Amino acid sequence: MDTMKSFKGYGKVDEAEERAFRQKTRRRLFIVGISSILLVGIIIGAVAGVLIRNRKSGGGGSDADKLPPTESPAASLKAVCSVTQYPSSCYSSITALEGGSNSSDPEVLFRLSLRAAMAELSKLKDFPAAIQLPSDIANDTMLRQAINVCAAVFEDSVDRLNDSIASITAQPAGEGKQQQVLSRERVDDLKTWLSAAVTDLDTCLDAVQLNETEHPGSGAILEQLNSAMENSTELASNSLAIVTKVLGLLSDFNIPIHKRRRLLTDESDSGFPRWVSDGDRRLLQQVGGAGGVRPNVTVAQDGSGNFTTIAKAVEGIPKKSLWKYIIYIKQGTYKENVILDKHRWNVLVYGDGKDKTIVSGSLNFVDGTPTFDTATFAVQGKNFMARDMKFINTAGPEKHQAVAFRSGADMSVYYRCSFDAYQDTLYPHSNRQFYRDCDITGTIDFIFGNAAVVFQGCKIQPRQPMSNQFNTITAQGKKDPNQNTGISIQKCDFTPLSANLTARTYLGRPWKDFSTTVIMQSSIGGFLNQLGWLPWVSGVEPPNTIFYAEYQNTGPGSSVAGRVKWAGYKPALTKDEAARFTVGSFIQGGAWLPATAVAFDSAL
DSSP, X not given: OOTTTTSOOSSOOOHHHHHHHHHHXXXXXXXXXXXXXXXXXXXXXXXXXXXHHHHHHTTOOHHHHTSOOOOOHXXXXXXXXXXXXXXXXXXXXXXXXXXXXXXXXXXXXHHHHHHHHHHHHHHHTTHHHHOOOOGGGTXXXXXXXXXXXXXHHHHHHHHHHHHHHHHTOOOBOOTTOOOOOOOHHHHHHHHHHHHHHHHHHHHXXXXXXXXXXXXXXXXXHHHHHHHHHHHHHHHHHHHHHHIIIIIHHHHHTTOXXXXXXXXXXXXXXXXXXXXXXXXXXXXXXXXXXXXXXXOSEEEOTTSOSSBSSHHHHHHTSOTTOSSOEEEEEOSEEEXXXXXXXXXXXXXXXXXXOTTTEEEEEOOOTTTTOOGGGOOSEEEOSSSOEEESOEEEEOSOGGGOOOOSEEEOOTTEEEESOEEEOSTTOEEEOSSEEEEESOEEEESEEEEEESSEEEEESOEEEEOOOXXXXXXXXXXXXXXXXXXXXXXXXXXXXXOOSSTTOOSOEEEEOOOSTTOEEEEESOEEOTTSOTTOBOOSSTTOOOOTTOEEEEESOBSTTOOOTTOXXXXXXXXXXXXXXXHTTSHHHHSOGGGTGGGGTOOOOSOO
């Protein structure tokens, strides 16, 4: 079998699609480049108009009357929509809503864009259940499972929109308070949740598209989904663009948006988010030790705990708890598939060590399970933490996609854990995630997904694949240019799992058009192919919209002299450029990681 063709991708695109995308992207980048300076002036002018009207309505006196005329609401809306990927749908969807044609306030327009996106997503949520499979594929259980993935991620996408809407509808603090811009922290939250919403939608198409490569009859279903999702995808992308390029800009320039102070920050006087209790700050250091924190429940195969299976323990986790719920899992190998859904918040699971407490599964794509559902352990609820455990998928290389661990949990932390499989081992699907002192082992795309994720102090260990395969360590899946996502690997150790690794091995390949991956301050062994990186489609250079880079790496495999010459690859970064991918900047870890008591380096 041909080596490249046997290298199964996840949602692979063809060469013609790549060429068409690059042509479209070049045109758009040219237009954006020409208009960006003018756009900043228009947006700031629109905000100034709001402030002027606020001053006039508040009896600002003759000085306000002398100020110049403001932009019209229509001009302001066009300026805001011009930053999006889909300006026409942005303009029409907002003007169709009450108040959409008579406001110049960027935050009001953003909120209206969220309402428009929510309306479309709410319709889409019920669509998968209504799909009727044609008679010739009526018994395609794999396709039906892929459609079920769509139903799950559509529901999650709605939740992301709800989170965003709720976060900007806080009541004003009252008259006489000092003006305050939409905080940088809140903007970061909104960018994260909307990025996750867009990723959720894309995950549906990935699941059905991959099924189509094995079952061509499902192509008609993919077309149905593409058509049904078009409005939702565009409007969610529009909201993401507005918060990234308009509200983010205003926050950076410290431009007040409202006359009255709004309660938009989530921080307590201690500098930590209000949802973090003081006890949580030491949990990861205290659990399991003498005099440490006692777990809520214990799982033990020998019957000495509250439960003998992890799945049973998970059933008892309270929904949307504001308090940490701790599960201790005693040493042993637990052969089960575990899911902590989006309603299970603030959960900490810990074991007796990454070689002692093991969760093992074997679901895989070849045997009929969509990649998304193959995970041995999957988490979605926010503020999840795991310590001293191992998660494995034993399906083996011949079963292709077989995930050991999948996470869509925002502000989640993984400390001294191990993730072991072959293809698609670790799936940081979405939201903000941090991995410290972990071991990750695999072959093809074995760290993949579209979270904003940082790895520090980890051992990244490629292993020997099948004889006709080669290894790619990462496959990052950023599809929308405004998503704040990517893979950052800092101060890690790249070494083969065993000395018998002979397969060609690469740092990664760009899965989507805006894939973002940075390897920095890490030690890279001599096993690495000098090219460093591999294109997703054989022989086709990735679009120049990707961002792949290396910074201050060491070891025999760290030389960039023979690296790929892609336009989107940077063999070196400035210190400021690299700093964008640190814990403090990339996942805003300074605001939430201290509460976990996990050691981390906030900067370079």
